[in-house]
Amino acid sequence: MTKRLAIGIIGTGGIARFHAEAYLKLDYVDVVAVADVVPGRARQFADSLGLIGAQAFDSHEEMLKLPLDGVSICTPNVSHHRTSVDALRAGKNVLLEKPMSVTLQQAVEMVEASQASDKMLTIGFQPRYDPNMKKLQEIVQSGRLGNVYYVETGGGRRRGMPGGTFIRKDLAGAGAMADIGCYSLDLALNTLGHPRPLTVSAFTSNHFGTNKLYHPEADKFEVEDFGIALVRFENDLVLQFKISWAMHMDTLGPTIFLGSDAGLKITSAGTGPWSGVWDGSIGSMTLFHDDFGGHTETRVPLIEHSVNLFQAKVHDFAEAVRDGRFAPIPGQQILIQQAIIDGVLRSADQRREVSVELPASLI
Structure with a gap:
């Protein structure tokens, strides 16, 4: 039997909708939680996509207390570092939208957190x-x-x-x-x-x-x-x-x-x-x-x-989590770019x- 994955989404801007829609095409993935710092926005986002049963949070820290297999981080650039490090330290695999971080030191800390937690940090470069x-x-x-x-x-x-x-x-x-x-x-x-x-x-x-x-x-x-x-x-x-x-x-x-x-x-x-x-x-x-x-x-x-590049990115992350593979686009590679x-x-x-x-x- 295929392992079912519990996925959370942090941030509910336009790019988050593409993540959610990609996850919904996978029969072994359940989007069980959504978080956004703007009160009420996470609930509105989940309802608009028909994510029945998904919990909504105004804080990603509260969401990360759930037993999640992975999270998509779709927040503004300034939040990439904190949310990624928090998620990795909470034992979650992370798919992070580009760019990796605001500063080089933040990127270093993110890779270190991935190594320390033994959880994947993969960066979303769909091309x-x-x-x-x-x-x-x-x-x-x-x-x-x-x-x-x-x-x-x-x-x-x-x-x-x-x-x-x-x-x-x-x-x-x-x-x-x-x-x-x-x-x-x-x-x-x-x-x-x-x-x-x-x-x-x-x-x-x-x-x-x-x-x-x-x-x-x-x-x-x-x-x-x-x-x-x-x-x-x-x-x-x-x-x-x-x-x-x-x-x-x-x-x-x-x-x-x-x-x-x-x-x-x-x-x-x-x-x-x-x-x-x-x-x-x-x-x-x-x-x-x-x-x-x-x-x-x-x-x-x-x-x-006819490859949908964005869906391929999200699906590869989910498959890597399910199968225990290495990060598809590891943070160590993108650290050089940063x-x-x-x-x-x-x-x-x-x-x-x-x-x-x-x-x-x-x-």
Whole structure:
């Protein structure tokens, strides 16, 4: 008989609804509890989804007293650290929405809590479940490119600036870097096998967010809407990372991997002013190499699929809990990403190159 899982959801914003709907498609999962700091909102959320029998709480601490197998954390960025650590210490497995945390130290404490409790901390990067993302990783890690020495990644929206909690530094920690830049970093780092960063040299700005012509909350805008960084890794690998919520341009260019034997160029799928970032699927993939006595370009066929990436992320977490597997996207991997974002913000603030320091025991 399949083990039934008792799952709780912390936070009831828009993203939480996608989590709940994904769980409802699994016949071995019961969403038994919901928590939100706004009084009454958890009950309203549970009732709107027909979660019969689910308990509602105004405090995640009270909810975590229940015998839950796992929790989805769908709160604002500033709450990711506290709720994750509390859940892990309470013996619950955790599926956490991106970004992992506001600060690097918070991310370190979250990984330490996961290790101490022997419970999984997995971070929600659903693009990893795209079959074409897996093909990209397979090509690069097969050695087809030879020695990969340079990667360029990132994306830009011509217009696509959020508001509310996303633009407050005390609640979000960072702007475009954390919101959509984390997807670009995860694309590159996961494809490369999570190399260890050494230094970061970066620049950020917020010309659009602080201008009332472009943002209705310009007087409250405290984070960056554009950033660019040069990241040095071990083994003479260099990454150029660039991201933008708004710009007078149609694109910041494709993601490219340059190797000693071949190069790979990929573009993101999607159209419109909020597209152009790596939060979804691949639009094209082209291999550049020398064969038959000359320069050759090979269009890599994309895999046609109907995978619901978000559901795949939630279902993989539930299956990992049920089957006792390791975290699908472990916090140790995303800790490297958090270290780079931390380095970007420090470098931009200090206007110089900075070192990236990571506890060796955690990666």
